[in-house]
Amino acid sequence: MESDRGEQIRHRNVHEEKPLDDKEVSTARGRLISNKSDVKTSVAVSRERADSGCCEDVAESLSSTVSNDIMPEPNESTAKPDDEELTLDLDVIPPEALEYARRELGETDEVKCQTIHELREMIYERGECMPHRMDDDFLLRFLRARNFNVNRAHRLIVRYYTFKEEHPEIHQDVNPVEMRHIGEEDIMTVPAYRTPCGRRMMIYRMGNWDPRKYSVEEIFKATVIILELGLLEPRAQILGGVVVFDLEGITMSHAWMITPQVASMVLSLMVAAFPMTTHAIHILHQSWIFDTMFAVFKPLIDSRMNHKIFFHGDNMESLHRHIPPAYLPKKYGGTREELPYYRWIDSLGKDPRVVKEMRGLGYIIPDEAVQNDNKA
Secondary structure (H helix, E strand, O other), X not given: OOOOOOOOOOOOOHHHOOOOOHXXXXXXXXXXXXXXXXXXXXXXXXXXXXHOOHHHHHHHHHOOOOOOOOOOOOOOOOOOOOOOXXXXXXXXXXXXXXXXXXXXXXXXHHHHHHHHHHHHHHHHHHOOOOOOOOOHHHHHHHHHHOOOOHHHHHHHHHHHHHHHHHOHHHOOOOOHHHHHHHHHOOOEEOOOOOOOOOOEEEEEEHHHOOOOOOOHHHHHHHHHHHHHHHOOOHHHHHHOEEEEEEOOOOOHHHHOXXXXXXXXXXXXXXXXXXXXXXXXXXXXXXXXXXXXXXHHHHHHOOHHHHOOEEEEEOOHHHHHOOOOHHHOEHHHOOOEOOOOOHHHHHOHHHOHHHHXXXXXXXXXXXXXXXXXXXXX
């Protein structure tokens, strides 16, 4: 689904908010309970779909066109990368990812050459946005995100810049180094390793977020930084990513933060306004409080997006049907370590190309954060 432009979030002085007492929680629950039955029906269907191993069902429907593949995805090497190795693959695209791009996106040298030219001409002719870059590599990420459909890629790049214009507070003049607290409080993390299919994972632990300390705007800032870093990887442009929402410990204080405006921004980031495909969303430890939050999102989610959402509750075996334990953190029944968010921020200065790109997007990368031999 490609939603309309999100409305800008109103400024909230979160430091003045008080925690809800039992009576307020009870009142809020009664006010929102009318939405719960419809949401629970949707959640139950999705949970049943996830627990039934729907990926295998999808694989059977694809078996007639993709031989010897469990899913229409590349098979990553079985060798596990170092959990401490933080690198962005800016140059090399694995052969499996290239084959996936050809098979699933329709990407060939001829198609790339033709569609990049057409998209560039369409941007100039229509004048609906003024990209800060117009080179082939930059335009290619939008074409990949829309299977080389030039009209849809043009709508995407317009929405990308419209989103930035409407929400400058989450990317313009933002210093990524100042976002370390998101990692220190374990609100968000991106493991150094990938899923078996080569996709990056973004893990949110919303119960660790204290809305009285940090506004929802801070979560958006951290998310956009990671998305922009991820977009520098050609492999991520091709394969997309996976999102895990761990909702253990969420309260009504979190639910009150999820307004229609916030929901619209979330969907813009994950679906409509960024050239990064969301391959799957896995939701863990959901409760009745989540049901009330999901009611805000439900009108914005179409059937295609709904089929990418999987509810697992406390059942890690259900999650393992989609992501094997060998590619998950120990917290989720896996075998791997994970690194805090700020380790990615600290690694920004290691590559001058990354520094140049982030500065070009309006981020502040202090000279002291750049390695001496890599200053850009």
